[in-house]
Amino acid sequence: MPRERGEKVVATNRKARHDYLIEDTYEAGIVLSGTEVKSLRQGRASLVDGYAFIDGGEIWLDAVHIPEYTEGTWNNHAPRRKRKLLMHKQEIVKISHKTKEGGYTLIPLSLYFKDGRAKVELAVAKGKREYDKRQALRERQDKREAERAMASRRHLGE
Numbered sequence: 001m002p003r004e005r006g007e008k009v010v011a012t013n014r015k016a017r018h019d020y021l022i023e024d025t026y027e028a029g030i031v032l033s034g035t036e037v038k039s040l041r042q043g044r045a046s047l048v049d050g051y052a053f054i055d056g057g058e059i060w061l062d063a064v065h066i067p068e069y070t071e072g073t074w075n076n077h078a079p080r081r082k083r084k085l086l087m088h089k090q091e092i093v094k095i096s097h098k099t100k101e102g103g104y105t106l107i108p109l110s111l112y113f114k115d116g117r118a119k120v121e122l123a124v125a126k127g128k129r130e131y132d133k134r135q136a137l138r139e140r141q142d143k144r145e146a147e148r149a150m151a152s153r154r155h156l157g158e
Contacts, residue, residue, distance in 0.1 A: 004116035010040050011111045013047040018133065020107060020125035026095065029086035030061065030111075030118045033077045035069035040118060042069075045111050052085065052106035052122055054096050059085040061120060064108060085120065098124050 016022075032040070039045070050064035061083045068076045087095075098104055109121040128136075 004113065007112050007114050009110060009112045010043055011045040011047050013050070013107065013109050015048070016107050016109055016123065016125070018128075018136075020105075020123070020127055021132075022109075022123045022125050023098070023104065024124045025109065026087065026091060026122045026124075027114075028059065028120050028122055030120055031084040031086065032066075032118055035075070036066050036077050037118060038071075039066050039069045039077075040111070040113070047108045047111060050108045052108065054092060054099065054106075057089070057092065059087055059092050059095070059106075061085050061108060064111070085122070095122075095124060103127070 044067050046065040048065075050061060052059055052061050054060075063080055064083065065079050066077070067079055095106065099106060103126050104124055105127070107123050107125050109123050111118070111120050113119070
């Protein structure tokens with residue numbers, strides 16, 4: 001029986017949804033040292049430059065910044081080290097086939113605690129072109145304007 005219940009989000013990569021087209025998402029556990037867990041429990045992490053890769057049938061998370069634990073001693077962790085991810089073999093094989101297709105990459109979307117265990121949400125994503133980003137912005141603005149127009153009509157009709 002875990003002591004903690006529910007999800008506590010530590011960090012999210014909001015820019016990822018803007019820069020990439022998300023195909024699939026997966027949940028993976030992370031192998032962490034004690035000071036890394038304590039630093040995450042303080043809500044300190046950055047996924048901005050992070051990415052994941054598959055090497056030798058194992059999946060690794062790299063360039064994710066978990067700052068040193070302030071009360072840690074000489075055995076503190078390195079802030080930007082490679083961290084092993086825990087996933088089922090079938091999922092790793094499926095992700096491997098998808099990323100080998102070309103143009104696809106693995107990026108972390110969020111880092112969170114689920115029932116007391118550190119998890120990361122990974123996405124198989126394809127990079128957006130500049131015109132795709134502009135198109136998405138334009139669609140969002142058009143949708144917002146349409147909602148405003150409908151809301152003002154509702155208020156006028158009442």
